């Protein structure tokens with residue numbers, strides 16, 4: 001009798017094991033598909049192992065752990081992120097500034113970082129004030145707040161690139177007078193090309209503060225609340241500060 005019970009239990013266990021091995025994923029968690037543009041250091045870039053890394057990538061992974069979801073990162077063009085939410089991707093984290101225009105299509109989480117645009121100029125350039133930006137050849141990243149600002153500058157000839165680094169390369173080739181890009185990537189590019197460029201803080205040009213947030217599907221208040229609670233917890237438990245210290249030179 002005892003043997004019979006044992007064999008029934010064994011058979012049952014084998015059945016469960018074979019079910020688990022049959023096409024089901026190793027994790028029972030739901031997957032959050034996260035879009036980013038891994039060409040925006042230190043927030044997102046391709047790490048030495050060939051995978052996306054950076055502050056945003058680490059932050060969304062920490063959020064995933066808090067809300068019990070597996071995070072899968074999809075690297076795509078910045079300009080396609082907003083329109084892909086609810087389709088190819090669930091949410092986007094990409095140093096994305098909250099703007100009224102974007103809010104027509106997506107909702108945003110609570111902001112997690114304050115930034116401002118900066119200006120990269122060739123070393124020794126005379127550009128120093130807002131007036132000096134007029135009639136210049138300006139490089140920007142396509143679909144970014146840097147492009148929106150450049151479009152408003154009187155007489156500016158604006159070239160939009162898929163990656164900000166391509167604009168910096170054209171600056172170094174002498175094809176541009178300046179590049180407008182968010183302050184943290186500007187600082188990274190400034191260090192990378194320290195003997196060719198200078199980075200000027202946006203305050204010299206009266207650029208407004210911008211707030212980065214995670215772009216979410218419009219009307220999904222349940223997901224928004226989970227993500228906002230996770231951000232608040234990560235700030236409280238010190239994870240947020242340790243990620244800032246690890247990734248961002250301030």
Ligand code: GLN
Pocket residue numbers: 037040078094095096097098141143144145146182210
């Ligand atoms: N913060 C800028 C924007 O939202 C640039 C973001 C980026 O290039 N990843 O438009």
